[in-house]
Amino acid sequence: MSPTPAAARYGDPDARLDVLNDVVRVQLAHRSVRKFGPREVSDAELAALIAAAQSAPTSSNLQPWSVVAVRDPQRRARLAALAADQQFIAEAPLFLVWIADLGRARRLAARAGAAVDAVDYLETTLIGYIDTALAAQNAVVAAASLGLGTVFVGAIRNRPEEVAAELQLPQHTTAAFGLAVGTPDPEERADVKPRLPQEAVLHVEQYDADAADGHIPVYDERLTAYNARFGLRGNWTDRVIARLKGPESMAGRDRLRETLHRLGLPSR
Amino acid sequence: MSPTPAAARYGDPDARLDVLNDVVRVQLAHRSVRKFGPREVSDAELAALIAAAQSAPTSSNLQPWSVVAVRDPQRRARLAALAADQQFIAEAPLFLVWIADLGRARRLAARAGAAVDAVDYLETTLIGYIDTALAAQNAVVAAASLGLGTVFVGAIRNRPEEVAAELQLPQHTTAAFGLAVGTPDPEERADVKPRLPQEAVLHVEQYDADAADGHIPVYDERLTAYNARFGLRGNWTDRVIARLKGPESMAGRDRLRETLHRLGLPSR
Numbered sequence: 001m002s003p004t005p006a007a008a009r010y011g012d013p014d015a016r017l018d019v020l021n022d023v024v025r026v027q028l029a030h031r032s033v034r035k036f037g038p039r040e041v042s043d044a045e046l047a048a049l050i051a052a053a054q055s056a057p058t059s060s061n062l063q064p065w066s067v068v069a070v071r072d073p074q075r076r077a078r079l080a081a082l083a084a085d086q087q088f089i090a091e092a093p094l095f096l097v098w099i100a101d102l103g104r105a106r107r108l109a110a111r112a113g114a115a116v117d118a119v120d121y122l123e124t125t126l127i128g129y130i131d132t133a134l135a136a137q138n139a140v141v142a143a144a145s146l147g148l149g150t151v152f153v154g155a156i157r158n159r160p161e162e163v164a165a166e167l168q169l170p171q172h173t174t175a176a177f178g179l180a181v182g183t184p185d186p187e188e189r190a191d192v193k194p195r196l197p198q199e200a201v202l203h204v205e206q207y208d209a210d211a212a213d214g215h216i217p218v219y220d221e222r223l224t225a226y227n228a229r230f231g232l233r234g235n236w237t238d239r240v241i242a243r244l245k246g247p248e249s250m251a252g253r254d255r256l257r258e259t260l261h262r263l264g265l266p267s268r
Numbered sequence: 269m270s271p272t273p274a275a276a277r278y279g280d281p282d283a284r285l286d287v288l289n290d291v292v293r294v295q296l297a298h299r300s301v302r303k304f305g306p307r308e309v310s311d312a313e314l315a316a317l318i319a320a321a322q323s324a325p326t327s328s329n330l331q332p333w334s335v336v337a338v339r340d341p342q343r344r345a346r347l348a349a350l351a352a353d354q355q356f357i358a359e360a361p362l363f364l365v366w367i368a369d370l371g372r373a374r375r376l377a378a379r380a381g382a383a384v385d386a387v388d389y390l391e392t393t394l395i396g397y398i399d400t401a402l403a404a405q406n407a408v409v410a411a412a413s414l415g416l417g418t419v420f421v422g423a424i425r426n427r428p429e430e431v432a433a434e435l436q437l438p439q440h441t442t443a444a445f446g447l448a449v450g451t452p453d454p455e456e457r458a459d460v461k462p463r464l465p466q467e468a469v470l471h472v473e474q475y476d477a478d479a480a481d482g483h484i485p486v487y488d489e490r491l492t493a494y495n496a497r498f499g500l501r502g503n504w505t506d507r508v509i510a511r512l513k514g515p516e517s518m519a520g521r522d523r524l525r526e527t528l529h530r531l532g533l534p535s536r
Contacts, residue, residue: 006319009319009322009323017312017315017316017319018312018315019310019312019313019315019316019414020316021413021414022290022291022413023290023291023294023409023410023412023413024316024319024320024410024413024414026291027320027323027324027406027409027410028319028320028323029323030323030324030325032325042287044285044286044287045287046470047285047286047287047466048285048287048288048292050466050469050470051274051277051278051285051292051296051466052292052295052296054277054463054464054466054469055277055295055296055297055298055463056295056298056405056408057298057300057405057408057419057420059420059422060422060507060511061461061491061504061507062508062511062512063463063464063469065469066469066470066471066475066480067469067470067471068471068472068473068474068475069470069471069472069473070473071473072473075473099475101469103477104468104477104480104481104484105508105509105512107477107481108481108484108505108508108509109508109509109512112505112509114509114513115513115514116508116509116512116513116514117512117513117514117515118511118512118513118514118515118517118518118522119512121515121518121521121522121524121525122524122525122528122535123425123518123521123522123524123525124512126394126397126524127422129394129397129398129401130397130398130401130444130445131401132398133397133398133399133401133402133405134401134402134404134405134408136402137324137325137401137402137405137406138295138405138409140324140325140402141291141295141406141409142291142292142295144291145289145290145291145292146287146289146292151325152325152327154327154328154395157391157394166474167471167474167475168474168475168476169475170475170477173475176398177398193329195322195323195331196322196331198315198318198319198322200372201318201322201331201333201334201335201369202314202318202334202335202337203334203335203336203337203435204336204337205336205337205338205339205340205343206336206434206435206436207334207336207367207435207436207437207438207441208436209371209372209375209438212334212372213372213375213376216376223329236329237376237380239328239329240330240373240376240377240384241373241376241377241380241382241384243328243330243386244330244373244377244384244385244386244387244392245382245383245384245385245386246383246384246385246386247385247386247389249386250386250389250391253389253391254386254389254391256389256390256391256394257389257390257391257535257536260390267390267525267535268525
């Protein structure tokens, strides 16, 4: 018997939700898809994903993002090479590069002869990334509801200047993350990855670190069991430490602050 | 006759989508809700929102976010005072404060006697905000599917240190944004806000600023017409410029970089 959506999400046979509907069910069933079938993503599907993305909230209606839809196989191969050689980028029929875009505001202000100096501050860079993420997540859920699989690619931030050159990005814009999109290959060995117990992330009225962190050991056990199913070793704690060890674990992204400055996002 | 979902979303009677389903329909119908009915958001509903949030993708499964659920009316009033006196924060039955949380990783590394120096870099701060946003947007869509209304509150970043004190946030964490949640008051005068034409944000293969920006004038007209329905003046261009004019238009958030440093997110 399949586990319930909540049991799969938490890797906990006792986990349950008393409120559930078809939309939340689509969300709970999320998994990353890195193997794709040959079917193209149609223009009509792409339009639905982008309309969903544009329907996400955006700070003061600034809409500070753009997206580049890459289908050209050579360009996808070049982007894969720039993003840690992840071959699924070259294999997915559609690769969306989501752009934190403060350039549109800069350009419209220039046309109006006005200043938009707030663009130079870290706060506005953050709005760019946040609003891009809100939009992209709507596209992810829309894709899942249409039977399409996706996976985010943070490695597009490994070499942002070369990505900017490849996509002809103007000043004051940068690739926030990629999203590979396609029909899931049913042969892929992958499943819903368990998350931290809800008690580890949800605080009531005030943050209680001791109470929350007390739920990490059981999660370490659940993730060890999950990883073992795919021949992988290590618990969550070990993997977080390995990932955040230091600049040497960041694939060049320790230089992102300087790179963003050169791209016109000084983030002061 | 009501406009189609796409026509309302774009403020364009001719806009249409050839692919559409119930999930995308929920997304397209998004509007900000700032007036709420008296009904409480139940614990079961809250659990569903958080499970949806946890189901969003997260970079390397880091899960670098937490959320504080605030129902206490006094605390909501104090948070409203810290967030530009927006009264709907005091009036919503539930206010979720979404936390970009690099503290959990710092704490688990400390317990293991390990280093996680990557936490200090802007890249990791961005991962914190991005993953918090992906999660929160899932909660927004889940809420809408359950008949609940929401609105994001970026003004929670106006005075982050006082918010941190109110919520007892530990080091290496910060309030990314708030989210007011409740039953929409049917008396509220508000509607789906038109977004930029899809051609203004979606680029094919490479970014084309001239082609994209050519769609801004018609959007300025559509937003002027939309605003006029609510007694508001000004087109999109004017509003973007006013919002991004300079540090004086940022309600204190021009100091966010220094503040984040003090909160343990140096973003180097």
